[in-house]
Amino acid sequence: MNTRFLETLVVLARVRSFRETAQVLNATQAAISQRIASLEDELGTELVDRSSRRLVLTQAGEKVARHAQRILQLERELVHSTRPDAPPAGRVRIGTIESVVHTWLSPLIRLLAERHPQVNPDITVDTARNLQDQFRQRKLDLMIQNDPYAEAVGTLDYSVTPLCEFPLRWVGRPDLVPASGIVTIEDLERVPVLTFSKTSSPQAHVRALFIDRDVEPRVCSFPSVESIIQLVRDGYGIAAIPPVFVHDQLQRRELFQCDGPRLPPMAITAISERGACSAVRETQAVVCEVVTRYCERVGPEWARPLTSVP
Numbered sequence: 001m002n003t004r005f006l007e008t009l010v011v012l013a014r015v016r017s018f019r020e021t022a023q024v025l026n027a028t029q030a031a032i033s034q035r036i037a038s039l040e041d042e043l044g045t046e047l048v049d050r051s052s053r054r055l056v057l058t059q060a061g062e063k064v065a066r067h068a069q070r071i072l073q074l075e076r077e078l079v080h081s082t083r084p085d086a087p088p089a090g091r092v093r094i095g096t097i098e099s100v101v102h103t104w105l106s107p108l109i110r111l112l113a114e115r116h117p118q119v120n121p122d123i124t125v126d127t128a129r130n131l132q133d134q135f136r137q138r139k140l141d142l143m144i145q146n147d148p149y150a151e152a153v154g155t156l157d158y159s160v161t162p163l164c165e166f167p168l169r170w171v172g173r174p175d176l177v178p179a180s181g182i183v184t185i186e187d188l189e190r191v192p193v194l195t196f197s198k199t200s201s202p203q204a205h206v207r208a209l210f211i212d213r214d215v216e217p218r219v220c221s222f223p224s225v226e227s228i229i230q231l232v233r234d235g236y237g238i239a240a241i242p243p244v245f246v247h248d249q250l251q252r253r254e255l256f257q258c259d260g261p262r263l264p265p266m267a268i269t270a271i272s273e274r275g276a277c278s279a280v281r282e283t284q285a286v287v288c289e290v291v292t293r294y295c296e297r298v299g300p301e302w303a304r305p306l307t308s309v310p
Contacts, residue, residue, distance in 0.1 A: 006068035008035040013065035016055045073275040088279040089118035095131040095140040098225045104294040129199035146266045162306035163291045165265040166242035170258040173235045183260035189215045192237030197223040244302040
């Protein structure tokens with residue numbers, strides 16, 4: 001049985017689209033359709049319900065996809081068993097939110113190059129929602145982001161590593177924040193509130209503060225951390241962000257952080273497929289080490305570790 005056909009079915013079961021499957025596997029849609037048809041002929045059963053308007057696997061198709069995933073995992077383990085001492089090598093597609101870029105991405109790249117020089121990191125920076133879509137479509141090997149990933153709940157198919165959490169605080173220019181150092185809901189209703197993209201957890205938490213209020217808040221959402229920092233420095237509004245992003249401006253007293261309505265911290269996790277190749281596993285291990293070092297260096301006021309490295 002051709003394992004390439006099995007891999008095609010596994011990807012198709014995940015992304016539910018012949019077009020997306022073709023993109024993930026760098027093939028044409030015709031080639032993907034032919035692989036599935038060949039697999040159906042070999043197994044003597046239909047794997048895709050072609051009577052449905054949207055792509056749905058048959059009951060047999062779902063069962064075969066689960067078996068196929070295990071077969072592919074065994075194949076990877078077999079290959080690794082013949083070369084147990086081979087150093088990790090190859091491209092690792094890492095998807096990360098911009099918050100990581102502004103904190104510990106550079107130390108990660110440096111330590112990875114030092115520790116595993118044959119590993120080639122391929123970095124994608126995007127919102128958590130977009131990263132999850134790409135990870136779901138197997139366009140990423142390792143995802144570092146801050147939103148829950150539903151597919152990883154109640155399953156052993158993924159390796160999920162809690163990394164760190166960034167406290168969210170209210171930050172603004174001295175002329176916008178109260179002299180008391182405490183910002184109230186009423187204060188926030190009078191100015192634009194700057195936070196992360198519309199699909200992010202922090203944005204949802206900010207909006208939840210204004211439920212049942214008479215005044216519609218001006219919550220401005222930005223996918224770019226740099227944009228938020230620039231706007232808060234220009235005095236456009238008060239930001240709900242991790243203070244570590246503006247550490248230098250806070251030290252120079254160009255900006256102030258305030259107490260106020262509490263917001264949950266941003267919890268950062270690293271997620272990969274269980275049974276990923278050694279290059280991905282070792283990269284994830286280096287990520288944990290770098291994050292632990294970073295949190296120790298900046299201190300718990302700025303970032304708190306969620307995992308420890310022995």
